[in-house]
Amino acid sequence: MDKALQDALNLLLESERAGVLALEDLISEVEQEELRVFLRGSRDEEARNVREIETLIRSAGGTPSERTGPFAAKVAALPTVRERLNLMSRGQEWVARKTEDALALAPGTGPIHDFLAAMANHHRAEVEWGRAEVIRLMNA
Numbered sequence: 001m002d003k004a005l006q007d008a009l010n011l012l013l014e015s016e017r018a019g020v021l022a023l024e025d026l027i028s029e030v031e032q033e034e035l036r037v038f039l040r041g042s043r044d045e046e047a048r049n050v051r052e053i054e055t056l057i058r059s060a061g062g063t064p065s066e067r068t069g070p071f072a073a074k075v076a077a078l079p080t081v082r083e084r085l086n087l088m089s090r091g092q093e094w095v096a097r098k099t100e101d102a103l104a105l106a107p108g109t110g111p112i113h114d115f116l117a118a119m120a121n122h123h124r125a126e127v128e129w130g131r132a133e134v135i136r137l138m139n140a
């Protein structure tokens, strides 16, 4: 497969993998049940993305990265749950941008295009919704 596209997809793969770890960590520290449920939903979504990106890379004849991005360690280094949640939200925004970069490298139609378009939309929506939801739940 195209090298630049494979690199872009692998960057997303490593980032979503780091997202799963960061969320696992966070879930174990959050006390509000409602917030935990919200974070579990995000974690499951990230895990689905990991599997899906691996499949897309393999189907296109490429090799999925086995690495995990540096994001989880950055989140874990922050002292409070609130700061971690804020960084998670900024992380979603970063992934949305990187997903749009990957989309620009993908063929105009087909499974990679469709997946990336949906992933970009989902991350954009989750940045906004997640921010509002986290603020609401942190103050509950």
Ligand SMILES: [Fe+2]
Residues within 6 Å of the ligand: 016, 019, 046, 049, 092, 095, 123
């Ligand atoms: Fe994500």
